[in-house]
Amino acid sequence: MSRGHAFPSGFIWGAATSAYQVEGYPLADGAGPSIWHRFAHTPGRVAGGATGDLACGHYHRFREDVALMAELGLSAYRFSIAWGRVLPDGRGRVNRKGLDFYLRLVDALLEHDIQPMVTLYHWDLPAALQERGGWLDPDSAVWFADYAQILFRALDDRVQAWVTINEPWVVAVLGHLEGVHAPGHRDAREAVRVMHHLLLAHAEACATYGALGRHQIGIALNLEPQHPASDSEADRAAADRRDAFINGWLLDPLFHGRYPEAMADIFGSAWPDFPSTEIDRIRCPADFLGVNYYSRGWVRDDPAVQPTGAARIERPNAPVTAMGWEVYPRGLTEILLRLKTQYGNPPVYITENGAAFEDSAPTAGRVEDPRRVAYLREHIGAAGAAIQAGADLRGYFVWSLLDNFEWAEGYAKRFGLFRVDPSDQSRLPKASAECYKDIIASHGAGL
Numbered sequence: 001m002s003r004g005h006a007f008p009s010g011f012i013w014g015a016a017t018s019a020y021q022v023e024g025y026p027l028a029d030g031a032g033p034s035i036w037h038r039f040a041h042t043p044g045r046v047a048g049g050a051t052g053d054l055a056c057g058h059y060h061r062f063r064e065d066v067a068l069m070a071e072l073g074l075s076a077y078r079f080s081i082a083w084g085r086v087l088p089d090g091r092g093r094v095n096r097k098g099l100d101f102y103l104r105l106v107d108a109l110l111e112h113d114i115q116p117m118v119t120l121y122h123w124d125l126p127a128a129l130q131e132r133g134g135w136l137d138p139d140s141a142v143w144f145a146d147y148a149q150i151l152f153r154a155l156d157d158r159v160q161a162w163v164t165i166n167e168p169w170v171v172a173v174l175g176h177l178e179g180v181h182a183p184g185h186r187d188a189r190e191a192v193r194v195m196h197h198l199l200l201a202h203a204e205a206c207a208t209y210g211a212l213g214r215h216q217i218g219i220a221l222n223l224e225p226q227h228p229a230s231d232s233e234a235d236r237a238a239a240d241r242r243d244a245f246i247n248g249w250l251l252d253p254l255f256h257g258r259y260p261e262a263m264a265d266i267f268g269s270a271w272p273d274f275p276s277t278e279i280d281r282i283r284c285p286a287d288f289l290g291v292n293y294y295s296r297g298w299v300r301d302d303p304a305v306q307p308t309g310a311a312r313i314e315r316p317n318a319p320v321t322a323m324g325w326e327v328y329p330r331g332l333t334e335i336l337l338r339l340k341t342q343y344g345n346p347p348v349y350i351t352e353n354g355a356a357f358e359d360s361a362p363t364a365g366r367v368e369d370p371r372r373v374a375y376l377r378e379h380i381g382a383a384g385a386a387i388q389a390g391a392d393l394r395g396y397f398v399w400s401l402l403d404n405f406e407w408a409e410g411y412a413k414r415f416g417l418f419r420v421d422p423s424d425q426s427r428l429p430k431a432s433a434e435c436y437k438d439i440i441a442s443h444g445a446g447l
């Protein structure tokens with residue numbers, strides 16, 4: 001654990017959300033439907049039949065939420081733009097009312113001295129583009145770069161940091177291999193090509209930004225150390241395969257201009273011989289890396305688990321969150337120092353870190369959430385330890401500001417610093433909000 005003031009002056013303290021998870025009213029003011037609107041409205045896809053139709057009502061309550069952020073003392077707020085609000089058909093005609101919502105949100109943030117960090121894509125592809133093949137279509141990189149350019153031109157005078165794509169791994173694997181996220185496909189050949197096209201889309205957006213942008217651009221990856229459940233050669237090899245599958249599949253093309261050799265072993269005939277010119281393009285000069293950290297993998301060899309032959313299992317007696325993910329703060333330090341030693345110590349923001357727990361019912365206008373308080377303190381301390389060991393960490397964003405739509409889990413899993421009452425979308429601070437406010441005020445001293 002770090003001690004004292006590990007956090008440099010200028011360190012960014014933020015919180016994060018995404019459009020489909022918090023905004024609600026996904027079709028308001030001329031917006032076009034996304035694949036998540038379609039997926040959530042497909043019976044059986046989301047727990048309890050939940051949808052993002054209301055979510056947290058942030059689309060109408062954003063000024064109230066910006067005031068909550070200012071009360072916490074946030075220096076930044078990470079949010080995503082719903083592509084379909086700006087381009088209802090995904091391409092072509094701009095929906096001015098959709099764009100205006102984000103202009104108003106950014107201006108409200110700046111009025112409170114809160115820096116916007118804007119994610120261009122957080123999983124809600126316009127349904128019209130899915131009908132053209134979605135991320136499987138090689139033109140998807142161009143669709144994305146054209147969309148990004150519209151936002152760069154409209155907002156780059158006020159937005160200091162852009163994230164191109166949030167967690168390409170989840171889009172490719174949960175959306176196209178395991179089928180538990182939109183668009184619900186289960187095809188290894190698709191998944192590997194979707195990942196490649198997402199990385200090409202990131203590169204095209206970075207190239208577009210390089211020609212006209214004045215600030216920073218990066219990508220946000222879910223990174224997770226993989227540890228063998230025993231010291232057997234089989235479990236060690238399984239952890240290595242899962243490490244390539246979760247971490248190397250992204251980090252190696254982005255920073256080393258090559259895919260891990262293990263990918264061809266993992267995917268076999270589904271893995272194509274990607275053109276080297278395209279992989280060279282993926283190794284683009286982004287300004288920072290966003291790291292979404294939640295847990296580590298505890299891995300056992302298991303040939304029945306496709307495609308890696310590696311099972312992520314629960315470690316006996318380990319503390320876990322409501323998502324079943326092990327609470328393992330040291331994994332954050334490990335990931336940050338691995339980026340230092342193996343990937344050139346790039347500027348890093350922790351673009352997401354947080355936990356869902358079964359919060360107690362509100363009492364006297366507040367929710368007591370001691371486990372989330374402990375989780376945040378331990379993980380911010382782990383981030384401080386990485387800084388003291390030389391990691392170039394620039395900021396930390398809690399996932400999430402608000403309890404929100406947790407994808408296929410619906411609203412049952414609550415990650416917020418503020419509880420959102422499902423009956424009226426009212427916000428209520430949790431003890432973790434007060435804790436984070438104190439951490440920000442003391443600049444992380446003592447963690």
Ligand SMILES: N=[N+]=NCCCCNC(=O)[C@@H]1[C@H]2[C@H](O)[C@@H](O)[C@H](O)[C@@H](CO)[C@@H]12
Binds near residue numbers: 021167222292406415
């Ligand atoms: N095998 N395996 N590993 C699981 C890897 C999936 C990790 N999930 C995430 O990182 C998502 C990220 C997302 O940005 C946000 O929109 C989600 O609300 C949070 C909470 O779920 C996290």
